[in-house]
Amino acid sequence: MKVLVLLESPSKIEKIKHYLEEGFKENEYTVLASGGHISKIADKGTWGLGIDLETMQPQFTVEKTRAKIVSQIKKEGKNADLIVLASDPDREGEAIAWHLASLFDGKKKEIKRATFNEITKDAVIEAFNNLRDIDMNLVQAQFARQMLDKIIGYLVSKSLQKSTGLMSAGRVQTPALNILTTRDEIIKQFKEVLYKKIFVIDNKNNINLNLTKDKNNKTVNTEKTYYINESQSKGMVDNLSEVYKCSDYKSTAFETRSFKPYSTAGLLQDGFSKLKLSAGQITVAAQKLYEEGYITYIRTDSVKYSEQFIKDAKEYISKNYSENLFKEPIVGKKDLNSQEAHESIRPTDISMTPEKAILEIEDKTQQRVYSLIWWNSIKSLMKGPSGFNHRWTFRNEGYEFKQSWQEVLDLGYQAIKHSPSDENVEITEDDEIEEISNQKPSFEFKQGFELNISKDYIKIEDAKTNPPKMFNQASLIKELKNLGIGRPSTYNPILTKLKDRQYVEYPKSKPIIVTNKGYEANQFLYSQYQDFFNLNYTADMEYKLDKISEGTFNYVSWLQDIYHSLDKKVKEDVSQAQTDILCPRCKEANLVYIKSKFNRGRGCSNFTTTGCGYREYEQPDGTWKEYVPASKDDKNTDEN
Structure with missing residues (x-):
């Protein structure tokens, strides 16, 4: 049987073709890659x-850059007995599969879908042994997502451009921008409070008592109560005796487990904080590792x-370590709107250690990302440091002091020492845990005893x-995830679009x-379209898209409803959009923002009535400069 297999990425072709020819020797396989989406919603109407606004159905057109591969797919499909759509196993991949299948509408071809979570021989063969139909719920969800993005993005961007000259707004990146600006405003308006902390410190005996309540049993140094000032601190010290009664x-008992299986957000966060890599760098490296079958x-x-x-x-x-070190992974509560359609990110072969991987993986960034994933996966299945947390409360003339000490009895994964050859991963550990455990206080492990400590130790x-x-980048992704905004496939594009629009800058680390x-x-x-970009509304959109996926x-x-609400408001805003800057040439009309591919532009609003062609463009330093077209004489001089 002749089988045409259609993938997304060309880099997968050789490996998957090899697995199929080994697993199904009776078939003849042709494997091609679409290079991602072959179609997009047309820019018309x-x-x-x-979009057909009556039925809310998208009108697609083939991407010009995909015309050659589309022609090749159609040609190979003519001779195929079976066409298998093996695009990525997510909402976008399902839509790509639908568009590929639509190339053979009316051709009476047998078309099936194959999905696999990892590119290994066993996973590929299992997928091809369990072919299925295209999931139209996922496809409809992807269509809805595209239309939603285009309705909000196109309409609001039109208003933004006409009113400010800025070029773009987006359904998800706009709330992300608001999260950033809101935090900045909070920081700018923050007024620091200077205060005093009171300790009793005897390093020789590992005594470190911290004053937590005053003699009226009121907690100190919190925003809800009060902060100790200098005069209060002196008065408190004067009131203390040298006797501290427990x-x-x-x-x-405690166990610290710092590692849990990686979601996309988790990997991006750790990659930024531990490897100092951007979300874009991590995504590119991880995608290649997936395509090569490593993760x-x-x-x-x-x-x-x-x-x-x-x-x-x-x-x-x-x-390789200890029978007693294994422990089932942490299973916390389900994240907001989490679909859990796939397994978490992990190595496909746990025996492929970072030391072995660097012999095969040439790219340094990919080596580091693989090491991060491997160590996270192995340690998420190990016991963490464990022991006892000891807490003492002391009273002195009505004042309350506390001390705590962590006694570590089992280091768990902390006992593992990384090989010197594993130089491509920088995993932050609880390095101080042994040192803290050695700082055992010299007093009793019970209540009722007294400590006599000179005031010299205060x-x-x-x-x-x-x-x-x-x-x-890491904390923003975490915030977006916690708020239910964005999805695994959108975290990196959100960051990229904000930078491309020149709305943010990302200094390294x-x-x-x-x-x-x-x-x-x-x-x-947020002054004009807050209802469409508030965080709850955006999270609800994501929730509804997930429900579409579920049918x-x-x-x-x-x-x-979204379209009609926006259409009315944008028309009103665009009709009124005008600056308060008088045209410096004709002095008869105000300037309006004009569309510009690069820097922002402004032009005379009298252009259509009087022909005043004044234009000016924003310079890199924020000033504006009149546009003066080159004369014919200047052009001729340049040519000569």
Whole structure:
């Protein structure tokens, strides 16, 4: 049987063709790659949306850059007995499969869908042994997502451009920009409070008591109560005696497990904080590792492993470390709107250690990302450091002091020392855990005893309140995930679009900087279109798209309501859009923003009535300069 297999990425062709020819020797395979989407919604009709506004159905056109591969696919499909659509296993991949299948409408071809979470021989053969039909719920969800993005993006961008000269707004990147600007405003308006902390410190005996309540049993140094000032601190110290009576003692067992299976968001966050790589760098490296068969599919919100991987990892840990070190992974509560359609990101073969991988993987960034994923996966299936947390409460003349100490009895994965050859991963560990455990206080592990400590050991330290931290790429992705905004496939594009629009800057490994254009865009969009970009509304959109994927929500009336609301408002705003700057040439009309491919432009609003052709463009330093077209004489001089 002649089988045509259609993939997304050309880099997968050789490997998958090899697996298929080994697993199904009776068939003849031709494997081609579409290079991603072959079609897009046409830029035609009302507002250039390319949508039938009565039925809310998209009108597609083949991408010009895909014409050659489309022709080749059609040609090979003529002779195929079976066409298998093996695009990526997500909503976008399902839509790509639908568009590829539509190339053979009316041709009476047998067309099936194959999906696999990893590019390994077993996974590919299993997928081809379990072919299915295209999931139209996923396809409809992808259509709805495209139409939603285009309705909001095209209409609001038109208003933004006419009113400010800025070029673009987006359904998801606009709320992300608002999160950044809101945090910046909070930081700018923050007023620090200087205060005092009172300790009793005896390093020789590992005593470190911290004053937590005053003699009126009121908690100190919190925003809800009060902060100790200098005069209060001196008065408190004067009131203290040298006798500290232990009024309470508690001991509770603990285990610290810092590693859990990677979702896309988790990988991007750790890649930024631990490897100092941008979301874009991590995504590119991880995608290549997936295509080469080293790791599972990288766009997932799941934090679960397959039973087979857990079994294989358990055997590996028992053989190479200790039988007692294995522990089932952390299964926390399901994330907001998490679909968990795929397994979490992990190595396809746990025995492919970072030391072995660097012998095969040439790219340094890919080596580091693989090491990060491998170590995270193995340690997420190990016991963490464990022992007891000891907490003492002391009273002195009515004042309350506390001290705690963590006693580590089992280091767990902390006992593992990385091989010197594993130089491409920088994993931050709880390096101080052993040191802290050695700092055992010299007093009793019970209540009722007394400590006699000279006042010479009392320390008053300066402290101040701090504003919330600025977002970096990792913390922004975490915030988006927590708010239910965006999905595994959109985190990196959100960051990329914000930068491409010149709304933000990303200094390497540092907080995100919102530019003047970013502030201006945010101010306009949230003053005029707040209802369409508030965080709850955006999260609800994502929720509805997920429900479409499940086949439990009809999107037609929903999209129509959004369109009609925006259409009315944008028309009103665009008709009134005008600056308060008088044209410096004709001095008869005000300037309006004009469409410009690069820098912002302004032109005389009298152009259509009087022909005043005054134009000016924003310069890199923020000033505006009149546009003076080159004369014919100048052009001739240049040519000669």
